[in-house]
Amino acid sequence: MPKFLREIKHPAMSIQSWIAKMTEEEPTCVPVKSFFLSSKNRFVFLTIPADKRLNMTALSRFTGVSRPPFRVVRAEKYEEVLGVKLSTISLHTALDRHVELKVPFQFLFDDSFRAADAKPLIACPSSEGSGSLIYTLSSILEGVTEVDKDFMKKGFFAAVESETVAAPPAAEPSEEISRLDLSMKGTSYSKLGIEVTKEDNFVEWYVEVLKKAELLEYYDVSGCYILRPWGYAIWEIVKDWFDARIKAMGVENCYFPILITKAALQREVNHIDGFAPEVAWVTKSGDCEFAEPIAIRPTSETAMYPTFAKWIRSHRDLPLKLNQWSNVLRWEFSHPTPFIRSREFLWQEGHTAWETAEEATREALEILELYRELYEKMLAVPVVKGRKTDKERFPGADTTWSVEALITQPGRGCQAATSHFLGQNFARMFEIEFENANRERQHVYQNSWGFTTRSIGIMIMTHSDSKGLVLPPRVGKIQIVIVPCGMSTKTTPEEKENLMKFTAAVNAELCAEGVRSHVDSRTNVSVGWKFNHWELKGVPLRLEVGPKELVAQALPVAVRYTGEKEMVQRSDFARNVRLLLDSVHDKMLACARSRNDERTKLVHSWESFNDVLREKGFPLAPHCGGKSCEEYIKAQSAELSRERAAEDKNAPSMGAKSLCVPLDQPSERLPDRCISPVCENTPLSFTLFGRSY
Amino acid sequence: MPKFLREIKHPAMSIQSWIAKMTEEEPTCVPVKSFFLSSKNRFVFLTIPADKRLNMTALSRFTGVSRPPFRVVRAEKYEEVLGVKLSTISLHTALDRHVELKVPFQFLFDDSFRAADAKPLIACPSSEGSGSLIYTLSSILEGVTEVDKDFMKKGFFAAVESETVAAPPAAEPSEEISRLDLSMKGTSYSKLGIEVTKEDNFVEWYVEVLKKAELLEYYDVSGCYILRPWGYAIWEIVKDWFDARIKAMGVENCYFPILITKAALQREVNHIDGFAPEVAWVTKSGDCEFAEPIAIRPTSETAMYPTFAKWIRSHRDLPLKLNQWSNVLRWEFSHPTPFIRSREFLWQEGHTAWETAEEATREALEILELYRELYEKMLAVPVVKGRKTDKERFPGADTTWSVEALITQPGRGCQAATSHFLGQNFARMFEIEFENANRERQHVYQNSWGFTTRSIGIMIMTHSDSKGLVLPPRVGKIQIVIVPCGMSTKTTPEEKENLMKFTAAVNAELCAEGVRSHVDSRTNVSVGWKFNHWELKGVPLRLEVGPKELVAQALPVAVRYTGEKEMVQRSDFARNVRLLLDSVHDKMLACARSRNDERTKLVHSWESFNDVLREKGFPLAPHCGGKSCEEYIKAQSAELSRERAAEDKNAPSMGAKSLCVPLDQPSERLPDRCISPVCENTPLSFTLFGRSY
C-alpha cells in the first residue's frame, strides 16, 4: 500500500472547485477521478484526469465488453457490491481497501499516466470524503503492480474524450452516463433496417427507429438532441393544429426572453423549490463575469408574471390569454431519453389570467380536452385525462390536470401534457392585482398549460414496429409516396414517359385534395430500396405504379400500419385515399386503446396491485390521495419488483407512482380501504398507478 | 481628505472577482462602486454597494432631473469633462482630487451607508486602477462633509434596485445604461398618444411607438425585450411567408440544440474571433458547476457542421438544405435598441451544403433576392442589394451579401438580412467531405443566411409617424377594423341590432375574401377612443359604419397611412378593400423609396462625401475595397462630424462605414481615385457608405 505525501483537509465541493483547490495547493499535481464500473460480473476501477470526460466507447473497445455496456456502480450500491461502506470512491480507497473489497476488479488508467513523468504528483479524494491526498504517481503505479503484476503492460488506454464537455460532479457520474446515450454512441448503424425487435429490447429498438427513420440525431452535449427534418415536420404539423385552435379561443402568441433574473425566478418559493436543481445558469459573456448569474428559463411563469402585474390594472384587462412557442432548458441528471426526457426541449406554454377561479378552471379543463384531441385526433395516441395527486402536482399550482399516455411495451406511463390552475399563488407573489367591477382590488386567478416535443416520442413508442417508424396519417409530412415500378431494360423511353406523366397526374390529384403526396422518382436507387426506405420512415401509404396500372380500374396501395395491400378505385382516387388515411388513423387509435385497456386493471388488493405491475400493467386502485401514502406505495412496489428481479433478470425494478386520478372514474363503488396495506385513510378516488417516464 | 487604512495592490479584474477579493482581504468591508453622472450642467458622484445595481429611476426621482436623464460619464470623457486624466473613477479619486475637478458636483450615497454602523469599512478602487483602498466609513463621511456641509442631511437616498440583475464589470457601466433603456424605464407613459414627433426626437419617438402600440415591453435583463402579441404577429406573418418560399426551394426545417460545446465553437478560428466577446456561457446547473462552460448559440454554424460531416458521405447526399427558426444570444455591450439590436433575438438561419461553388453562389443570391422581396413586398421597405466589403464580411465567410435598409430620419443604414457564401472554410475545419461522381473526396461548399426580428424594427422606423405605428397592409394582423358609429341615446335597440348585423355581414365578406378584418364592438370605450387606439396601433384601414351606411352605395374607409378617407363602393366591397390595401402598400413602398433616393448621393470628392453625411445622407462613393482605407474613412468622417457637432449640438458624431457594394452599380464610369483623400489604390466599385446601426 503506497504512502501518500500529504493530506489536505477540506469540505465537500464541486469537482471544478476541487480541481482549482488541488492545483493551488500542489501546483504540479494532477487531480484525478476514479470510476468503479461493472458489466455483469466484470469490474474495473478506472482512473482518469479529473478535468476530462470518460470515453465509454473507448472503454468498451479496450475491454471488448460492449453488451451490456459498463455502468458506473452507484454510491448507494457500494456496500452491497463492494462489501464495505464507503462515502467516496477514490484511488486511495481502492488501493487501501483492496483486500476488503469482495469483488475482483482490474485497475485501469488513462494513457496520460503512462507517460506522465513531468507531473509526478497525483491528488485524489480520501476514503471518507473529508479531504484529499497527494501521492507520487510512481508510488501509485508500484502499488497497483503489487496487486496486478501485468498491470504496467495492460493497464493503460486512451480513456478520455478528446473534447471535454460539461460533466456533472464526480459524485454522480452514473446519472450522466445513461444507458441510452451509450447504446447510441457506442454503436454504428450501418445497415438499413432495424436490427432489434420492439419486444426483445425496447430501448435499443427505440433508438434505432429514431436514427434510421432520420427523426433525430445525437449531439455532443449530453441530453440535447438534434431534431432532423423528418422529426421536426411532425412538430410543425401538431404545432400548426394546436396553434389554430388556441387562436380560435382568443389566445395570442408572444415571446418572452429566455433569460430570467435570479430575483424573479426565486419569487414563488414552491415553484423555485421544484425547479432549482434543474436550472442552468449563465454566469459570463466572453471573459466577463456577471455580478449575478442569470437563469435560462425552465418554464416562463417567473419571466412573464412581473409584466402581467404591469399590464393588468382593471377587470377590463382580463382575461389575459398569452401563449408562446419556445425552447426551455431543464438540467436533469436522470437518464435522458430522446424526445421523452431531454435537457432542452421545444414546447408551447400558455399563460392566462382571469377574474374568477371558475373561469380559470373552465379554461384549464378546455385546454385539457384540446390536449386529448391533439393526441387522439392527430397522433392516434389514446390518453387518460386526470388530475395529479398532491405529490405529483406542478410546483406552485393549486391543481394540475394532465393527459397520460401508456407505453404498453415497457409498461410505463408518460405524462403527455399538463394544464395547471395556479390559483392566486403567483398573483400574490408577483402582485398581479386588478380593480374589479365593484372597485375593489383583488388578485387574479391564473392558469398555465403546456405540451412538448415529448409528444413525438410518445407517438413513436406507441405505434412504431420492428420494421421502423409508423406515422399516424395526420402527422405525416408525406402521407402517400408514389413509387414508379415495373421498369426494366426492355421498357421503351415512351413507356417510361407515360409512367412518369401518370404518376405526376395522380400526384397532382392527391395534392389538390389536400393529401400530402410525394413521387419518389430517383433513378440511382432500386425499387426495393425505396420500399424499405419509406417503410422505415413510416409513410402511411405507398402507391406502386407500373405500366399495367396506367389502364387499371384500381391501384394497389400498401398500408404501412397493417402491412397489407389495398386496391383503391382509380375513379375518385384522391378522395378514396383520404378515406383510407382516416380509416388507418381510426384503426391505429383503436388498436392502441385496446392495448391500454388490456393493461389497465381495477384492483382492490395490494397483491393484485403488484401483480398488475409485474405484468407491465397499470393498476387503477382506491387511494386516499396522501403524499406519504403514495411514497410508501412507490418504495414498497419497488422493493417487491427488486425481489422479483432477483429471480427474473428481465423484470423491471422500478416502483409505481400515481399517473393521475382519472376524471372518468369507474362506475364501481369506492372500497373502504386505501390500496396501501398500511394506510388507515379513506380512499378518495380510484387513482391510476404505474411505472413511468 | 480622509486617510485610508490600508492599500491592497492587485491587477484589474471583473467586478465579481474584485468583490470576492475585497471580502477575503477585509471580511467586514463593503466593496463600493461609484458613478460620475451628468445631465446637462448637473453632475453627481454617486456611490453604492458594488454588488448592487443602480436604480436610475430612483435617482431621477430624488434629484428631480428626468429629462434629459442622467447619463454615466464615459471613461474616454473624463479628461474632457473633469479636467484631469484618470484611469478609474472611485470614491478615493473624488475625495482626493476634488479640488482639481473642474465641474462642481454633488456627492450622493446609497441609503445603506447612512445606517451602516455594523460594517464600518469601505473598499474602493484606487485612482490609478492598480489596486484598492480600505477606509472607515466614518472617515469617508467626514471627508465628504468637509466638502459639502449639508451632505449628511441631503446626501442619501435608496439608490439601488431592490432586485439585482446581471451587470457588466464596473469598468464599463456606461455601456450598460444606454439612453434608450433609461428613457424607457424612467418615464411613465400614461397618456394614450405619442408625445414627441419623429422629427424632434427620433429615439424617444421610437420607444413611445413601441410601447404605446403595444409592440414590445421592456424587461429586467438589459438588452432583452418582450415581444407582445401585436409585435409578435408581424413576425408570424413574415415567418410564414418566408417559410413557404424556402420550402418551395426544397429547404427543410429542423432544430439544433441551443447549447454548443466550447470545442465545437472554437473550431473555425476567424468565426470564433468574430463572436468570442459576445458569447454567453452556461457554467452551472443548480449549484453544480460544469467541468467546462457551454456556449449559448450566437449562430449555429458550429453546432450544425460537426453533424453535417456525419450526414454527408456522397455527392448523392448533396445539396443538403436545412433551416431553423430559433432564438440566439449575442451579449453586445453597445447600446441595445429594441428590435434593432438586442441580446436575444429571433431569426431563421439557413445552412446549405453544395457540391460546387457555382451552385452555392447561385443559391446565396436567390436567397438574397428573397430577402429583398420580403422587405419590399411584405414590409414595404425598399432595400439595397449588395456585397459586404472585406471589413464588414461575416467571420468565416468568403463572401457576404446583404440587403441594406436606410433609416432616413436619423440618417442611418441598417443591415436587414445577410446571405453568406462560406466557401470551404467551415468544411475544412469540420471535415465535411463527400465522394464526388469521379470517386474523389472533396470538401463541400456552404452557405448560411438569415434574417431576424430586426426586420420589425426597420419597418417601424421606416413607416411610422407621429401618430404612432403605421402597419404596411400585408403584415397587419388586422388589416381593417370596423367601428360601429353614430349611435346615441336616441338609437333604438332595433337600429342597434341592424347596425351590428350589418357590421357582422361586412366582416364576413371581408374574411371570405382573405382580408384580415376585425369588428371593434366594445361598449365600454367611446368611438373617439377607438379611433385613436387603432390609429396608434397602425391598422391600415378603418371602416366607420353608422345607421346611414346601411343603405349607402359606398362606405367611408379611413386610410391610416395617408390620414385620408376614401369612399369604397359597397358592391364588391371586399375586393375593393383588397385593392385599396394593395395600393396603400405600393404607395408606402414608393414613398420610402423616394426618401431613400433623395438621401443617396453619388459623390466623387471627400468634401461632398462628408457633406452628404452631414445631411443625414448616404454617399455612394468610388472605393478601393481596402480594409485600412475603410477604417480611415470611418475615423476621419467621425472626426469631421465631431467638429461640426461642436458647432451644432444636434449634429450626429458617428463616422461612416460601408453599408455594401450595391449589385446594381451606377451607369457612370468609375473614377480613377478612391474616395479617401489619402488612398492611392484604384477604386473597384461604387460603395454605399453611411452611419449605421
Ligand SMILES: [Zn+2]
Ligand atoms: Zn392511503
Ligand SMILES: [Zn+2]
Ligand atoms: Zn481606398
